[in-house]
Amino acid sequence: MELLYQSTRSKGIKVTASQAILKGLAGDGGLFVPERIPGLDVSLEDISKMSYKETAYEVMKLFLTDFTEAELKECINKAYDSKFDTGEIAPLAEKAGVYYLELFHGATIAFKDMALSILPHLLTASARKINISNEIVILTATSGDTGKAALAGFADVPGTRIIVFYPKNGVSRIQERQMVTQKGANTSVIGITGNFDDAQNGVKAMFNNKELAKAMEGHNYQFSSANSINIGRLVPQVVYYVYSYSRLLAKGAVKPLEPVNFVVPTGNFGNILAAYYAKNLGVPVNRLICASNENKVLFDFFETGVYDRNREFVLTSSPSMDILVSSNLERLVYKISGEDAETTANLMAALAKDGRYTLTPGMKADMECFTGGWADEGKTAAEIKRVYDETGYIIDTHTAVASAVYHSYKEKTNDNTVTVIASTASPYKFATSVMGAIDSSYKGTDDFVLIDELSRRSGTKIPPAIEEIRTAPVLHDTICKTEDMQKEVEKILGI
Numbered sequence: 001m002e003l004l005y006q007s008t009r010s011k012g013i014k015v016t017a018s019q020a021i022l023k024g025l026a027g028d029g030g031l032f033v034p035e036r037i038p039g040l041d042v043s044l045e046d047i048s049k050m051s052y053k054e055t056a057y058e059v060m061k062l063f064l065t066d067f068t069e070a071e072l073k074e075c076i077n078k079a080y081d082s083k084f085d086t087g088e089i090a091p092l093a094e095k096a097g098v099y100y101l102e103l104f105h106g107a108t109i110a111f112k113d114m115a116l117s118i119l120p121h122l123l124t125a126s127a128r129k130i131n132i133s134n135e136i137v138i139l140t141a142t143s144g145d146t147g148k149a150a151l152a153g154f155a156d157v158p159g160t161r162i163i164v165f166y167p168k169n170g171v172s173r174i175q176e177r178q179m180v181t182q183k184g185a186n187t188s189v190i191g192i193t194g195n196f197d198d199a200q201n202g203v204k205a206m207f208n209n210k211e212l213a214k215a216m217e218g219h220n221y222q223f224s225s226a227n228s229i230n231i232g233r234l235v236p237q238v239v240y241y242v243y244s245y246s247r248l249l250a251k252g253a254v255k256p257l258e259p260v261n262f263v264v265p266t267g268n269f270g271n272i273l274a275a276y277y278a279k280n281l282g283v284p285v286n287r288l289i290c291a292s293n294e295n296k297v298l299f300d301f302f303e304t305g306v307y308d309r310n311r312e313f314v315l316t317s318s319p320s321m322d323i324l325v326s327s328n329l330e331r332l333v334y335k336i337s338g339e340d341a342e343t344t345a346n347l348m349a350a351l352a353k354d355g356r357y358t359l360t361p362g363m364k365a366d367m368e369c370f371t372g373g374w375a376d377e378g379k380t381a382a383e384i385k386r387v388y389d390e391t392g393y394i395i396d397t398h399t400a401v402a403s404a405v406y407h408s409y410k411e412k413t414n415d416n417t418v419t420v421i422a423s424t425a426s427p428y429k430f431a432t433s434v435m436g437a438i439d440s441s442y443k444g445t446d447d448f449v450l451i452d453e454l455s456r457r458s459g460t461k462i463p464p465a466i467e468e469i470r471t472a473p474v475l476h477d478t479i480c481k482t483e484d485m486q487k488e489v490e491k492i493l494g495i
C-alpha cells in the first residue's frame with residue numbers, strides 16, 4: 001500500500017516519499033511525516049539472519065513505497081559499500097555490560113554518514129522519478145558533523161550543488177578542517193559569526209523565501225535540504241535500531257520480544273526520533289533515554305512538558321548537541337497531539353513567537369516511553385575516563401554524554417534492561433577533549449599531536465578521514481554575518 005507524507009502543520013496536501021525527499025521542508029514551514037508509521041512485515045528473528053544492507057531494504061521499503069525494489073537496492077548498494085571500514089556497517093561493541101552501537105564507521109567518522117551516504121542517491125533517484133531537470137541546491141546548516149558528511153556525500157554528484165553554513169566558533173578544529181578542505185567543484189563552505197541556531201534559522205528563512213525560490217527557478221535551480229529534517233535522512237536512521245536489536249537476538253543477548261533501552265546523545269532530535277519510529281515499527285523498546293549536554297532544553301521538556309528555549313546557549317565539548325531548538329521534535333509533538341496538525345502549528349507558532357510552549361497533560365503522558373537526562377562538562381569528561389580505565393575503550397564526548405546519563409539512570413533506577421548506547425562519533429574527531437579527559441597533562445595540546453597518542457593508547461588505527469586532513473590545503477575561507485547568508489548564496493549561484 002502506498003504511504004504518503006503530509007506536513008506536521010496542515011492537513012490536506014499529501015505528497016509521495018520522493019516528493020517529500022526533494023522538497024525537504026513542507027510549503028507551510030512544517031516537516032513531512034508519514035500519514036501512518038508502518039510496521040515491519042518480516043520477523044525480527046528473520047532480520048537477525050540478514051546483513052545490514054538487507055535490513056536496510058526491509059525497513060526503507062516500508063517508508064519509501066514509491067521507489068521500486070531495484071531503485072531502492074541500487075541506492076542502498078551505492079551507500080553502504082567500502083566507504084565504511086567494516087562490512088557490519090554499524091557494529092555493536094559490548095563494554096562492561098553495555099552495548100555501544102558504533103555509528104562512526106563511514107567516510108567522515110560520525111553517525112551522520114549513516115544517512116548522508118544514501119541521501120544523495122535517494123535525492124537523485126527522486127528527481128528522476130518526478131522528471132525534474134533543475135539543478136538541486138543542497139543548503140545545509142551544520143553544528144559540525146552534518147556539514148562534512150553532506151559535503152562528502154554530495155561532492156561531484158551530477159545535478160547537485162551543496163552549500164554548507166557552520167558557526168565559525170562553534171565546531172571543533174578537526175571538524176572545521178574537515179569541511180574547509182572539502183574537494184568537489186559543486187561544494188561551498190561558509191563560516192558564520194553566529195551560533196548553530198542562527199545558521200539553522202538563516203537556512204530555514206531561505207527555504208521559506210518565495211521570491212528567492214522564483215529567482216532560483218529562473219536560473220534552473222531548486223533548493224533541497226540535507227538537514228536532519230529531511231525524511232531521506234530520518235528513514236535510513238531507523239535501520240540501525242532494527243539492525244542492532246536483531247544482532248542482540250542473533251547473539252542471544254535478548255530473547256524474542258525482550259525489550260531493550262536505547263540511549264541517544266541528542267541535539268536536533270533526529271537520531272532518537274528514528275529510535276522512536278523503530279519502536280513503532282515493532283522493535284521491543286523499554287525506555288528511550290534522551291541524553292543532553294548543558295544545553296538541556298530537552299531534559300526540562302521531558303520533565304515538565306514545557307519546551308523553553310529562552311536560556312543561555314552554552315558551548316560544550318559535544319558541539320553537535322549544542323542546540324536550543326531541536327527541529328525534529330516537531331514530529332514527536334505531532335504524533336503525541338494525536339496527529340493533529342492544527343495543535344502542532346499552534347505550538348510551533350508559540351515557539352517562534354515566545355520561544356516556549358506547554359504540552360497538555362495528555363500529550364505529555366503520550367511520550368511516557370522517553371526519559372530525559374543530562375550531563376555537564378565535568379561528568380562527561382569523568383565518564384570518558386571511567387570507561388577507559390575500566391575497559392580500555394575510548395569514547396568520544398557525545399557518546400560520553402549518553403554513557404554518563406545512562407550510568408546515573410541505572411544507579412537511580414536499578415533498571416537491568418539490556419541497553420544500547422548510540423555511539424555517534426569516533427573519538428579521533430574530538431581528540432583534544434577526549435585525551436584531556438583521560439589524562440589532564442594532555443590539556444591544551446594540539447589535536448593533531450593527540451591523535452597519535454589516542455591511537456597508541458586505544459590500540460586502534462588512525463582513520464583515513466583524519467590522516468587526510470593533516471596535509472590537505474584549505475579550499476574554503478569565506479566568513480559572513482548571519483544576516484548576509486542569503487547574499488552569499490546568491491553570489492555562489494550567480495542570481
Ligand SMILES: *Cc1c(COP(=O)(O)O)cnc(C)c1O
Pocket residue numbers: 110111112145146228265266267268269270271272320321398399424425
Ligand atoms: C548530530 C550529532 C548528534 C545529535 O544527533 P541529532 O540527530 O541531531 O539529535 C550527536 N552526536 C554527534 C556526534 C552528532 O554528529
